Amino acid sequence: MSNTIIESGSFTSKGAITSVALRSDLDWMWTYNYTKIAANVLNTGYQFYWQRGMADAAGIEYKTAAADASINMSVITTAGFTLLDTSDKELPARVALEGITNANPPAVTSAESLPALGSIVRFSSLTGQTQLGGIDFTVTASGGGAFSIGNISMLNTTATTPGYWRTIPFDSSFYPRRRAITFVSSSTTAGRAKIYMSVTHTITVGEKVRLSFPGGSDVWGNYAQLDGRLCTVLATAEDRAGAEPTNALGDNNIVVDIDVSGLGDWNVFGGVVAAYPLSSSVPFTHAQVIPVGEDLGIANASGLSGLADATIDTDYIGMKLGAGADGPAGAENDVIYWTAGKSFRVR
Numbered sequence: 001m002s003n004t005i006i007e008s009g010s011f012t013s014k015g016a017i018t019s020v021a022l023r024s025d026l027d028w029m030w031t032y033n034y035t036k037i038a039a040n041v042l043n044t045g046y047q048f049y050w051q052r053g054m055a056d057a058a059g060i061e062y063k064t065a066a067a068d069a070s071i072n073m074s075v076i077t078t079a080g081f082t083l084l085d086t087s088d089k090e091l092p093a094r095v096a097l098e099g100i101t102n103a104n105p106p107a108v109t110s111a112e113s114l115p116a117l118g119s120i121v122r123f124s125s126l127t128g129q130t131q132l133g134g135i136d137f138t139v140t141a142s143g144g145g146a147f148s149i150g151n152i153s154m155l156n157t158t159a160t161t162p163g164y165w166r167t168i169p170f171d172s173s174f175y176p177r178r179r180a181i182t183f184v185s186s187s188t189t190a191g192r193a194k195i196y197m198s199v200t201h202t203i204t205v206g207e208k209v210r211l212s213f214p215g216g217s218d219v220w221g222n223y224a225q226l227d228g229r230l231c232t233v234l235a236t237a238e239d240r241a242g243a244e245p246t247n248a249l250g251d252n253n254i255v256v257d258i259d260v261s262g263l264g265d266w267n268v269f270g271g272v273v274a275a276y277p278l279s280s281s282v283p284f285t286h287a288q289v290i291p292v293g294e295d296l297g298i299a300n301a302s303g304l305s306g307l308a309d310a311t312i313d314t315d316y317i318g319m320k321l322g323a324g325a326d327g328p329a330g331a332e333n334d335v336i337y338w339t340a341g342k343s344f345r346v347r
Helices: 034-038 217-226 296-302
Strands: 002-012 018-022 028-033 045-051 058-064 071-085 095-097 107-109 120-124 136-138 141-143 146-148 163-167 179-185 192-197 208-212 230-236 253-259 288-291 317-321 335-345
Touching: 002 018, 018 335, 028 034, 034 045, 034 335, 045 071, 208 253
Parallel strands: none
Antiparallel strands: 002 335, 018 317, 028 045, 028 335, 045 058, 058 071, 071 317, 095 163, 107 146, 120 136, 120 163, 141 146, 179 192, 179 288, 192 253, 208 230, 208 288, 230 253
8 A cells, every 4th residue: 555645735836946845755746827827828847757767857747849749748857847855964975067268257168967957066177267266156057068156257268178066956954044145236226335246146136244264465456445344245146247247046135234335346356357366366265245234034934033044944845946938937927737646655
């Protein structure tokens, strides 16, 4: 005899990778794009299926052809389903890369395999852009033998030839999370600091954060003055402008209540126009945004008070859903329903 635990839920897509936390492990999962089904949209995914044993970012997609009502079923290998167990901290083997471009955003050529869209990667043993080593980056585009890390600009750096990358299958277990700073701008924000980070952040408006710029002006120029500054988040996901990082997944930034209009351009390091410290600055400690204030929603939900949420263990088992017209998380504002199950054999 077998028993099955079935869970279900729904969410409104933000047009980005969505992680669904589950109360138990799972063997299969369906998602249904209610918005696309209701509008009878043709030639776009409306139903997706995953079963244990499928590769990361894979799945089965159902959609109707553009010219008729026939159902097309196909295997997807990117922007699909990726099983999550955020308590698993074991790092996978590193993968050889062929090169990283000196562009905005930088593109990483990798012939062996590619990371899933929205996953986190870390670089090592780079021949050119050694300043990228050891920092985690969100993958903002993936396909055609290359992937992009769109939360940083590497204009006017020396392009990398051989090197390595590996997927980081986990985020920090404890909330709130600190993030590496990759760019600071004051354009379009009335002089207020607009701060970009290497990994997609979860910081919300109203939170307090502390900025860390270790190493002094030799590394950060005038922006070393921001080291240790406590500030309040005024806005998030503001539109990019000028030389700011180009991210296909959305503008991964926060705006804080510090005026940086008098600090000059962020992209001047050592008199060379570059968007990030040069390889000649290595080794250095990267700048960070460090949240210090509580998130009342998390604190209240946990039954804790004060800053207890800063030590909440957020690990969970769940599923990461790829986004877009052919992804189980759908496009922006799509309403997605899902159901998942785990079977147990009972004697």
